[in-house]
Each structure stands twice: as C-alpha cells, then as structure tokens.
Amino acid sequence: MISKAMGWLVPARPQDSRGLRRDVIRVLIATDILFGVYYLAWRYAYSINWSVLPFALALLAAETYSFVDSLLFGVTMWRLKERGEPPPRLPHATVDVFITCYNEPVELLCRTVRAAKAIATPHRTYLLDDGDSTAMKQMAAEEHVDYITRSKDWRHRPRHAKAGNLSNALMQTDGEFVLILDADQVPRPHILERTLGYFRDEGVGFVQTPQVFYNVPKGDPFGNQAPLFYGPIQQGKDGWNAAFLCGSNAVLRREALLQLGVVGYVRAMQDNLGGVLRMAHRLFSKLLADGRHSSDPRSRAMLEQLRRAAADAEASRRDGDSLQEVTFRFQRRIDGIARALVNEDVQQIRADLAAVATITSDLQDLPELAEVDEVAFHALNRHEWSPLGAVEVVRTMVQAIDLDRADEAQPILPLATISVTEDMATAMRLHGLGWRSVYHHEVLALGMAPEDLRSSLQQRLRWAQGTIQVLLRDNPLFVPGLRLGQRLMYLATMWGYLSGFASVIYLVGPMIFLVFGLSPVSSWSPDFFWHLVPYLLLNQLLFTVVGWGKQTWRGRQYDLALFPLWIQAFTSAVANVFFHRPLGFVVTPKVRQSGVHLRLIGPQLVAIALLVVAIVIGLLRLMLGVTNELGPTLINVGWASYDLVLMSAVLDAAFYFPGAAAARASRSRPRRLRMRGAKNGD
Amino acid sequence: MEIDQTIAADGVVVLKPHGRLDMRSAPSMRERVAELIADGKVRIVIDLHLVAFMDSSGLSALISGLKSVRQGGGDLRIARPGEQVRLILQSTKLDTVLKPYGSVEEAVRGLSEAASERRP
Numbered sequence: 001m002i003s004k005a006m007g008w009l010v011p012a013r014p015q016d017s018r019g020l021r022r023d024v025i026r027v028l029i030a031t032d033i034l035f036g037v038y039y040l041a042w043r044y045a046y047s048i049n050w051s052v053l054p055f056a057l058a059l060l061a062a063e064t065y066s067f068v069d070s071l072l073f074g075v076t077m078w079r080l081k082e083r084g085e086p087p088p089r090l091p092h093a094t095v096d097v098f099i100t101c102y103n104e105p106v107e108l109l110c111r112t113v114r115a116a117k118a119i120a121t122p123h124r125t126y127l128l129d130d131g132d133s134t135a136m137k138q139m140a141a142e143e144h145v146d147y148i149t150r151s152k153d154w155r156h157r158p159r160h161a162k163a164g165n166l167s168n169a170l171m172q173t174d175g176e177f178v179l180i181l182d183a184d185q186v187p188r189p190h191i192l193e194r195t196l197g198y199f200r201d202e203g204v205g206f207v208q209t210p211q212v213f214y215n216v217p218k219g220d221p222f223g224n225q226a227p228l229f230y231g232p233i234q235q236g237k238d239g240w241n242a243a244f245l246c247g248s249n250a251v252l253r254r255e256a257l258l259q260l261g262v263v264g265y266v267r268a269m270q271d272n273l274g275g276v277l278r279m280a281h282r283l284f285s286k287l288l289a290d291g292r293h294s295s296d297p298r299s300r301a302m303l304e305q306l307r308r309a310a311a312d313a314e315a316s317r318r319d320g321d322s323l324q325e326v327t328f329r330f331q332r333r334i335d336g337i338a339r340a341l342v343n344e345d346v347q348q349i350r351a352d353l354a355a356v357a358t359i360t361s362d363l364q365d366l367p368e369l370a371e372v373d374e375v376a377f378h379a380l381n382r383h384e385w386s387p388l389g390a391v392e393v394v395r396t397m398v399q400a401i402d403l404d405r406a407d408e409a410q411p412i413l414p415l416a417t418i419s420v421t422e423d424m425a426t427a428m429r430l431h432g433l434g435w436r437s438v439y440h441h442e443v444l445a446l447g448m449a450p451e452d453l454r455s456s457l458q459q460r461l462r463w464a465q466g467t468i469q470v471l472l473r474d475n476p477l478f479v480p481g482l483r484l485g486q487r488l489m490y491l492a493t494m495w496g497y498l499s500g501f502a503s504v505i506y507l508v509g510p511m512i513f514l515v516f517g518l519s520p521v522s523s524w525s526p527d528f529f530w531h532l533v534p535y536l537l538l539n540q541l542l543f544t545v546v547g548w549g550k551q552t553w554r555g556r557q558y559d560l561a562l563f564p565l566w567i568q569a570f571t572s573a574v575a576n577v578f579f580h581r582p583l584g585f586v587v588t589p590k591v592r593q594s595g596v597h598l599r600l601i602g603p604q605l606v607a608i609a610l611l612v613v614a615i616v617i618g619l620l621r622l623m624l625g626v627t628n629e630l631g632p633t634l635i636n637v638g639w640a641s642y643d644l645v646l647m648s649a650v651l652d653a654a655f656y657f658p659g660a661a662a663a664r665a666s667r668s669r670p671r672r673l674r675m676r677g678a679k680n681g682d
Numbered sequence: 683m684e685i686d687q688t689i690a691a692d693g694v695v696v697l698k699p700h701g702r703l704d705m706r707s708a709p710s711m712r713e714r715v716a717e718l719i720a721d722g723k724v725r726i727v728i729d730l731h732l733v734a735f736m737d738s739s740g741l742s743a744l745i746s747g748l749k750s751v752r753q754g755g756g757d758l759r760i761a762r763p764g765e766q767v768r769l770i771l772q773s774t775k776l777d778t779v780l781k782p783y784g785s786v787e788e789a790v791r792g793l794s795e796a797a798s799e800r801r802p
Binding site: 171174175176254255258259261262263265266267269270320321322323324325328402403404405406410411412 | 709742752753779781
C-alpha cells in the first residue's frame with residue numbers, strides 16, 4: 001500500500017520523475033528542518049531536567065549532534081543530481097589503466113588484469129605492484145601488461161601506501177587520463193566509453209563510479225553495502241560539485257593530479273624553508289647565550305655571522321624573493337664562513353672531523369623538523385665544542401632546505417599523503433584548486449568485499465581513521481579555494497564519523513531511566529510528544545523517500561552498533577595527528593577469518609546485556625510499585641528495545657559462518673549486486 | 683621534442699626546448715637533464731623563449747631537474763618564459779620557488795659567479 005503510494009517517487013523513467021522526486025525531497029527536507037528546530041528549541045527552553053543536569057545536558061548534546069547530522073543530510077539531498085546518460089567519449093584521449101596491488105593473490109589480480117586489457121576503448125594497462133613479488137611480475141609478463149614497482153628513490157623513505165604507489169606510477173607514465181582500479185575491482189569493457197565524455201569539460205578533474213561487490217551473502221551480515229552512499233549521497237554531493245573520490249573505479253585527469261603535485265611541492269618547500277631558517281636562528285641565539293661558546297671572540301664572531309645569515313635569509317624570503325635565490329645565497333654564505341674558518345684553523349680540523357661525523361649522524365634521522373635545534377644544541381654540547389662542528393650542523397640544515405625534498409622519494413607527490421584515506425584528501429585539494437568532479441551512477445566494475453567480521457571491521461576503522469585525519473589536518477572549513485557547499489559536503493561525511501559518542505548516550509539514556517528512575521527531560525508530557533513525534537516521523541519519511549528501493553537497514557544498524565569502532569577511530573586519529581602515535585588496527589587479517597568472533601564485539605555484548613537487564617528492572621519496578629510512571633517506563637522500554645534491534649546486527653555478524661552459500665556466491669556470476677562505501681548514514 | 687644545447691660562460695649549460703613542454707615531451711626533457719648530470723654538468727639554465735605551452739607535467743620535469751642538480755651541488759634556472767608559461771608558473775606559485783629570469787645572461791651570471799666560489 002505504502003509502496004504503491006510511493007512508487008511514483010522512484011525514477012523509473014528518469015526524465016519524467018527526476019524533477020518531481022527532487023521537489024518532493026526538498027519539501028520534506030524543509031519541513032524536517034523546520035520541525036527539528038521547533039523540537040530542539042523547545043528542548044533547550046522548556047524540557048531540561050535541572051535535577052540531573054549532567055545527564056540532561058549529555059542527552060541534549062547528543063540530540064543536537066543528530067540534528068546537525070540531519071541538517072547536513074538535508075543540505076546534501078537538496079541538490080540531488082541524477083545525471084543519466086553521459087556525454088559521448090573524447091575521441092583521441094590517451095588513457096592509462098592503473099591496477100594497484102599489495103600482496104593479494106595472483107589469481108585475483110590476473111582476473112582484474114584480463115578484464116582491464118579487455119576494456120573496449122584504447123588504453124594501456126599497468127600493474128602497480130607494491131608487494132614487489134616475482135609471481136606478480138611474471139603474471140604481468142604473461143598477460144603482456146606493463147609492470148611498475150617502486151623506484152629505488154623510495155628506499156628508506158616514507159612509502160605513503162597506495163598514494164605513494166600511484167604517485168610513483170604517475171612519474172613513469174604519460175596518459176592524459178588515469179583509470180584507477182583496486183586489485184579486486186574487475187572492470188566492464190565499456191567503463192571508459194561511459195566516463196571519458198565528462199572530460200569534454202576541461203574543468204573536470206575526476207569522474208567517480210560506484211564500488212559494487214558481487215560476493216556479499218544474503219542479508220549482508222557485515223553491512224558491506226552502502227547503497228545510500230553510492231547513490232543519493234554521492235549524487236547530492238555531486239550537485240554541490242563535491243563528488244567524493246573513493247580510490248577505485250575512478251578516472252582522473254593527469255593534469256589535475258600533477259598540478260596538485262606541483263602546488264604541494266611549492267607549499268612544502270615554503271613551509272620547510274621558513275621552518276629551517278627560524279630554527280637556525282634560534283640555535284645560534286642559544287649558542288651565543290651559552291657562555292662556553294661565546295667566550296672565545298673568534299667563535300663569537302662566527303656565531304654572529306651565522307645568526308645574521310639566517311636572519312637575512314628569512315627576511316629576504318618574507319620579502320618575496322624566490323626560494324631558489326634565498327637558499328642559493330644562504331648556502332654560499334655558509335660556505336664562505338666555513339672556508340674562512342678552515343683557512344684559519346688548519347690544526348684544529350683533524351680533531352674536529354671526528355666530532356663533526358658524530359654530530360651530523362645525530363642529525364641524519366630527525367623525527368621532526370621542529371626538534372632539530374634542540375638536537376643540534378645538545379649534540380654540540382655533548383661533543384667537544386668546535387666551530388667547524390657548528391658549521392657542519394648548519395650545513396646539514398642547509399641540505400634540509402635544498403629544494404630537493406630529500407625527505408621524500410619524489411619532489412612531486414600528486415596524491416595527498418596526509419591521511420590513510422588518500423582519496424578523500426586528494427579530492428578535497430583538487431576541489432580547492434577549482435577542479436570540477438562528476439559522480440556517474442552506473443556500475444562499471446565489480447569487486448570483492450571482505451568476507452569476515454574482522455576484515456570488515458578493519459576496513460571501516462581505516463576509513464573512519466582516515467576521514468578524521470583529514471578533518472584534523474586539513475579541516476574543510478578552512479581549506480582555501482573551496483566553496484561553502486563543498487565545505488559542507490566534506491564536513492557532512494566527517495561529522496557522521498563522530499557518531500560514536502552520541503550513540504553511547506542513546507544507549508545509556510534508557511538504562512538510567514529504567515534502573516534509577518532518573519529522567520533527562522523534565523516531563524514525558526503530551527507536550528513533549530507533540531514536539532518530538534512530527535520531527536521523528538519526518539526524519540523517517542525523508543530517509544525512506546531518499547533510500548527508496550535500496551536496502552538501507554543494515555547500514556542504519558551498523559551506524560549505532562559500531563559505536564566502539566567509531567570512538568576508537570576518533571581517539572586513535574587524534575592521538576596520531578597530535579601525538580604521532582601509530583593508528584593501530586582491529587587486527588591484521590591475512591587470510592579469511594571464520595568462526596565466532598565474540599571478542600571483536602565485546603563492548604557491544606556488554607551494551608546488549610545492560611539493555612536487557614535495564615528492561616527487566618524497569619518492568620519489575622513498575623510491577624512491584626516502586627514507580628507508577630507507566631507511560632515513561634513503556635517509552636523507555638521501547639527506546640531500549642529499538643537500541644537492541646539495531647545492536648543485533650553484530651550478533652548476526654559474529655555468528656555468521658561463511659558456508660556453502662557464500663562459497664557459491666563468490667564462484668558464480670554475480671547474483672545480486674551489492675555496494676559498499678563510506679559510512680552509510682554519512 | 684627538440685632541445686637546443688649551448689655552453690655559456692664558465693661551463694653553464696643552456697637548454698632551449700622548442701614547442702610544447704607537456705605530458706608527452708616532459709620525459710625527454712627529464713632525460714636530457716639526467717644525461718647532463720651524468721656528465722657532471724650540474725649548472726643548467728633552461729631558456730623557455732620558444733616554449734609555446736607548458737602544463738603541470740612540464741613543471742614537474744623542471745622540479746625533478748632542480749632536485750637532481752641541487753643534489754649534485756649545482757642549480758637549475760629558468761629564463762624568458764612566454765605569456766602562458768608565466769601564467770602557469772604564477773597559478774601554481776612555482777615562481778616563488780623558481781625565479782623566472784628576464785634574460786639568459788642574467789640567469790647564467792649568478793650561476794657562473796657561484797661556480798668559482800662553491801665547493802665541489
């Protein structure tokens with residue numbers, strides 16, 4: 001009945017219903033936000049239970065978080081863009097197909113490679129093997145595709161995972177466009193035919209298509225699919241010219257990536273030089289202040305000269321002289337000081353050389369630029385003081401500003417390296433440079449999703465950590481060059497990943513009422529319901545219309561049920577960005593895991609147990625007459641039960657055995673297409 | 683792509699590429715610089731007067747050239763960019779790193795002075 005009534009909202013014949021569907025969605029969004037404000041304003045003004053203030057405020061904060069979440073969802077959906085047929089492809093484009101791999105099974109790659117070769121549009125296929133394996137190399141040779149591994153420049157330097165793998169390949173290839181495929185993503189022959197046309201617009205930097213998995217078993221126990229993301233959410237972001245790049249099944253314009261690389265190089269050099277010069281100045285001032293070094297007039301004069309050289313260089317940098325000139329002059333000046341010293345002090349040199357060697361080796365592997373002056377200062381103090389030693393320290397610094405980006409394998413790193421989700425950070429910077437993006441909603445490649453709980457959790461944790469890293473390192477509200485809508489689209493995704501904290505409050509809320517009789521709201525009066533119910537209903541209605549025809553329930557369950565994972569992602573990303581701690585993992589699965597994984601869902605099991613106990617206690621209190629609040633008790637029992645239904649997803653997953661059905665599904669042709677993506681609720 | 687090569691004062695090498703310095707021709711530019719460095723020639727001026735068009739691949743070839751010569755103790759300079767090249771240098775802010783010199787002589791001058799002073 002409802003399905004009939006809503007059927008006309010589905011874009012069966014896109015041209016006819018697309019506009020209508022969008023209008024209906026817009027009306028729902030506007031009404032939803034209106035009722036949301038109505039409810040929340042009332043909550044703030046009239047409903048706070050002052051006698052349990054911390055609890056009351058916590059719930060209010062969680063509700064405010066959720067309201068902002070639905071507001072951002074509304075903004076996303078406001079510009080839902082269903083593109084339909086793509087423009088005809090560019091006739092003479094040169095395309096490189098990059099297949100990235102890192103120790104996946106050779107058979108898996110072989111299938112992807114063959115499909116890539118079979119792409120109907122002219123192109124050149126490259127296997128980018130980060131595992132550097134002989135078997136993979138041999139397979140590439142047998143299949144007659146080009147094989148790329150890291151150049152020797154990457155030895156002993158940060159590898160930057162997939163971003164590094166792609167950056168390395170970009171320096172060795174020359175196609176105008178690049179199709180990126182993950183190891184498991186088997187492309188369809190017309191993937192380029194259907195996407196290259198968008199690049200007729202010379203401002204388009206990349207085209208993203210959905211990531212779909214053929215091996216997801218019935219019921220999708222691990223919630224790998226995200227049909228809402230590779231659908232309305234991407235289409236909404238597309239409407240704001242903020243389609244997300246998702247690392248695979250995307251075509252990128254080489255020029256856009258290389259421009260990003262050049263701009264990144266300039267920025268790194270500017271930051272680096274400023275940092276080194278300021279630090280050098282600090283170091284010399286410190287040495288001058290230290291009596292031991294400055295008592296000798298000759299040393300003092302030399303330190304003065306060095307300090308002045310650093311100060312002058314910094315001044316000329318600020319005056320806008322090119323870094324080439326600044327570094328060139330600075331290096332020559334240091335050379336001059338060193339030479340003068342050597343001429344004066346031939347006897348001392350031999351003795352100094354040993355100390356110099358130690359000091360410079362101390363400076364070889366510095367963890368952070370900011371600490372160089374500390375390390376150098378202590379190095380100079382620990383070893384016998386020598387003017388030549390000081391000069392060598394400076395020379396090491398000079399090398400650090402040699403415009404060669406010696407700390408990286410290549411001066412140009414087109415793919416962003418600030419996050420483990422390089423794709424999101426890259427796209428945001430491309431948008432910042434003014435490149436346009438396209439989300440083309442057509443399945444053009446099929447991949448394999450994780451088939452066990454552990455790998456699935458690991459993958460989500462990584463996405464969440466990466467997203468938070470980007471939020472902390474490159475906050476979309478401040479990235480230069482973005483439009484307001486684009487800022488909001490990036491913020492929307494990042495905001496979604498903060499849900500773990502609100503979820504805890506939504507889980508604990510009914511428990512506190514049922515067990516202790518404490519209520520976060522001042523009354524459960526009809527007034528409360530008249531404010532809350534319309535908002536809740538509209539929220540559901542909007543969600544239903546937007547997700548019509550898609551299976552969104554698993555995603556919604558996991559949004560709540562994975563609360564420990566979202567919290568872990570947030571805390572570990574904060575520790576990583578601010579305290580340089582490693583990100584950490586759920587575990588590192590090498591092969592498919594099976595069996596019962598209760599350990600992986602410990603916090604969820606505790607929450608489920610507490611919810612059940614709370615419901616029992618709440619009902620007992622009512623029956624034994626401890627409380628006479630029938631309505632509120634039933635409401636909270638309902639609330640707790642809803643939490644339980646959502647949480648039950650983890651039980652399905654933990655007790656899921658990949659049996660015959662899954663094996664069949666992964667062997668046979670795709671029976672049912674499933675999608676994965678970022679977080680479902682976004 | 684065609685790249686003229688001449689020797690200026692004090693052994694500074696002047697490269698003069700013709701036409702488009704883009705994703706097709708950037709590799710040959712990079713190779714030419716690599717050959718020079720292998721030859722021990724690390725002071726290079728690139729005269730861009732006849733480069734009608736440059737893209738980010740061309741820019742990145744300049745940057746990798748700069749990296750290599752600096753590691754060899756030399757320097758790479760650019761001179762006489764045309765309108766389009768000047769614009770792309772500005773839009774990527776690469777001109778804050780690599781100064782476009784107004785004439786080849788000016789670019790060579792700094793380099794040859796340096797040669798006599800700088801330690802090998």
